[in-house]
Amino acid sequence: MIGFIKKDLAMIKGNMKVLVILFIVYVAMGFASEMNISFILPFMSVMIMLSTFSYDDFNKWDAYAVTLPNGRKNSVRAKYLTTFLIVLVVTILVMFFETMISYVHNNTIDFENVLLTVPITMLSTLLVEVMMYPAIYKWGIEKARIGIFGVVFGIEIVGSLLIKLIDFSKIASAFSILENYGLLLFMIGTLLSLVISYKISLKIYQRKEF
Amino acid sequence: MENILEVNNLTKEYDRFSLKNVSFNLPKGMIMGFIGENGAGKTTTIKAILDIIQNYRGEIKIFGLNSHEDSAMIKEDIGVVLDDMFFPEILTPNDINFAMKNIYKNWDSSLFQHYLELFSLEPKKIIKNFSKGMRKKLEIATALSHHPKLLILDEPTSGLDPVVRAEVMDIFQEFIQNEECSILLSSHITTDLEHIADYITFINDGEIILSTTSDELFNQYGIVKCGKEAFQKLDTSDYVKYKKNKYEYDVLVRDKKAFQRKYHMNVIDKITLDDLMVLMIKGEK
Structure with missing residues (x-):
């Protein structure tokens, strides 16, 4: 499996120039306008990983990958671990620069804010990515991309309808639980989603013909 | 083996x-x-x-x-x-x-x-x-x-x-x-x-x-080129496929020596894989 991770990392290295330039631009914007740069995390992580899927698809890598020892299992496992690795690295970078921006502008480091927003963004990013992967393995990156936009659009519509229809004052107790244990619940939920997503992706890939 | x-x-x-x-x-x-x-x-x-x-x-x-x-x-x-x-x-x-x-x-x-x-x-x-x-x-x-x-x-x-x-x-x-x-x-x-x-x-x-095996294929198979009259005398069981060209017939035979013995045709061409493919796919029986 390490070989498959190395292959994905080598692909990311191939795009490194563009990624570094983008990162520098956003960080510079953050320094210039005291902007919160947490949005870089989902944006860059998703972009990096989707580009690896696109290259794989374009060069029919998957058909070749399954001819390698344990190709089907290792290919999927490596994608999930690379995703985790990339999200972690980008998170560390974002935390560092977020702290620096805060220090430069206020002469103080707002650790509390950074430690709250960045992990939530990291978990959300992981959640979004792992939710996409089964669709990508099932339909390929191009078709899945359309599906993903559809799902996100659907969630937004359902969400906005719920906000209009639900009387939130009646479920205030649920909010107090979220306030106390929200991050923990979110973390458990994300990890659970990750495991379920991996199992589904693996099942799809094990049966897939190329 | x-x-x-x-x-x-x-x-x-x-x-x-x-x-x-x-x-x-x-x-x-x-x-x-x-x-x-x-x-x-x-x-x-x-x-x-x-x-x-x-x-x-x-x-x-x-x-x-x-x-x-x-x-x-x-x-x-x-x-x-x-x-x-x-x-x-x-x-x-x-x-x-x-x-x-x-x-x-x-x-x-x-x-x-x-x-x-x-x-x-x-x-x-x-x-x-x-x-x-x-x-x-x-x-x-x-x-x-x-x-x-x-x-x-x-x-x-x-x-x-x-x-x-x-x-x-x-x-x-x-x-x-x-x-x-x-x-x-x-x-x-x-x-x-x-x-x-x-x-x-x-x-x-x-x-x-x-x-x-290639030996069997290239030693036994062959192509007979003959005119219409000679072709019409051939028994269908003695050849695999044939292809009618403008002036002659290309006939694919499975056993060159047996064919030679039976029809006394001395010139039987060696087969190439291209000939074999064309005759097997496009040829008639």
């Missing part, structure tokens, strides 16, 4: 095409040329052997093991070149070496470097910037660099110039010298197969119509 690859009654159905009871054996130390026109089922058969496609009927054994159940163990000893399926083009040969070290237990970096030098491939150049021929050479180098026992090659020499093709053919022949290794080689460049294949397996419309 021990078989390294056994395909028995392989059947796979699609909407408009199917493999029908495909069976053949590849013994150790041999090269098998796998021929057939486009869409005949060569790549589908190879994909089934490599587990790229599943849900087929029949049995495939590699090194005596079930190709699906013992897939991981088997694949350690198989080298593969597939038509247009490889590492993403953003990578370099060095990246392939970097990844393959942890994919194959027997990956040999120095052997890979040796092939890169032999084929004049720049280790730091991205695949995207290689010509089609250079990509093929890289695929061949990658297939050979973990000391496989079986090479499964789908059009490995397409896009290569005659000089490099000859070089590659020499490498393939050297590969089987220890008599433990074998090659299944699908190619449209039939002259290459005539030079190096010990066996020829011919697939047409999803069915194996011939699988025999």
Whole structure:
């Protein structure tokens, strides 16, 4: 499996120039306008990983990958671990620069804010990515991309309808639980989603013909 | 003779095409040329052997093991070149070496470097910037660099110039010298197969119509060129197929000597794989 991770990392290295330039631009914007740069995390992580899927698809890598020892299992496992690795690295970078921006502008480091927003963004990013992967393995990156936009659009519509229809004052107790244990619940939920997503992706890939 | 690859009654159905009871054996130390026109089922058969496609009927054994159940163990000893399926083009040969070290237990970096030098491939150049021929050479180098026992090659020499093709053919022949290794080689460049294949397996419309040793094929099969009058005297059971040309008939015979004895025709041409394919596919009976 390490070989498959190395292959994905080598692909990311191939795009490194563009990624570094983008990162520098956003960080510079953050320094210039005291902007919160947490949005870089989902944006860059998703972009990096989707580009690896696109290259794989374009060069029919998957058909070749399954001819390698344990190709089907290792290919999927490596994608999930690379995703985790990339999200972690980008998170560390974002935390560092977020702290620096805060220090430069206020002469103080707002650790509390950074430690709250960045992990939530990291978990959300992981959640979004792992939710996409089964669709990508099932339909390929191009078709899945359309599906993903559809799902996100659907969630937004359902969400906005719920906000209009639900009387939130009646479920205030649920909010107090979220306030106390929200991050923990979110973390458990994300990890659970990750495991379920991996199992589904693996099942799809094990049966897939190329 | 021990078989390294056994395909028995392989059947796979699609909407408009199917493999029908495909069976053949590849013994150790041999090269098998796998021929057939486009869409005949060569790549589908190879994909089934490599587990790229599943849900087929029949049995495939590699090194005596079930190709699906013992897939991981088997694949350690198989080298593969597939038509247009490889590492993403953003990578370099060095990246392939970097990844393959942890994919194959027997990956040999120095052997890979040796092939890169032999084929004049720049280790730091991205695949995207290689010509089609250079990509093929890289695929061949990658297939050979973990000391496989079986090479499964789908059009490995397409896009290569005659000089490099000859070089590659020499490498393939050297590969089987220890008599433990074998090659299944699908190619449209039939002259290459005539030079190096010990066996020829011919697939047409999803069915194996011939699988025999090259010696038997080239010694026994032949082409009789004759006029209409002579052709009309032939018994249909004495030839395989015929093709009517403008001035003469090309008749494919399975047993040159028996045919010569019966019809006293002294000139029976040697067969080429191209002749065989054209007559078998386009010929009439």
